[in-house]
Amino acid sequence: MKARIHVTLKNGVLDPQGKAIEHALSNMGFDGVNEARQGKFIELELSETDRAKAEASVDEMCRKLLANTVIENYSIELE
């Protein structure tokens, strides 16, 4: 089973890299980008076949390592 994890900065946390991307896009002439936020995408190949167990396990991985929940949110998709 594959787990796809998105880690994003929480609302209200300043994202200086996102700001730089937003400015670069605007300098390149791409108008109409009101905001850019940068995050991380992590893909895991799991040996677990039970969906509920996989979800619980990936959730624990996110809480303990993959995301810093002081500043980041995460979402998990299983396939």
Place this chain on the structure above:
Amino acid sequence: MKSAVIVFPGSNCDRDMAVALEKITGTKPLMVWHQEYDFDKVDFIALPGGFSYGDYLRCGAMSARSHVMKEVIKRAEDGVPTFGVCNGFQILTETGLLPGALMRNANLHFVCKDVTLTVENADSMFTNAYDKGQEITIPVAHHDGNYFADDETLNRLEGEGQVAFKYASDINGAQRRIAGVMNARGNVLGMMPHPERMIEPALGGSDGRKMFESVMNRLG
């Protein structure tokens, strides 16, 4: 005072820390590799600056989960004075021993220069040799020193005297210009500036020396 410096792959201020500790305490510190599970009893644990594990995932994230840190966390929770500089500060926040997180500098620049700090709490284990409000000069060298915590946490830190040092002026976007914070018990300090690089006039100043002397005062 017996001390230990924890060394991770990618630490690069571990020897600066060791020199400072030996010169100030008179005793060579123990250098402890990150794969160790245990090490001799010491009075003081230092987590040095650097780019441990290449800053992969997040600064300090990998180191915070290393074997040796399980032991460091246990000892810090038992009250052993534990001090993290720069990457060491990032590691301490990643372990949860210190609140908040360190993010990319708001202006995205790597900042490397001497900065003026104000001593916010001069009663702590790490700052009792300074005067409250004293301005000191200590170098910084970091890309991710932008301290972040939610307002409730920041209010608590300020209210409880857990903010040890602030930048006299903004250098990296840190909330409330926080440069160094302590845990509630006061035995864990993390700070972005490098006091170990300012311990004698030959290095450009000796304002960092009192940080180590404070700990020695307290330990007796």
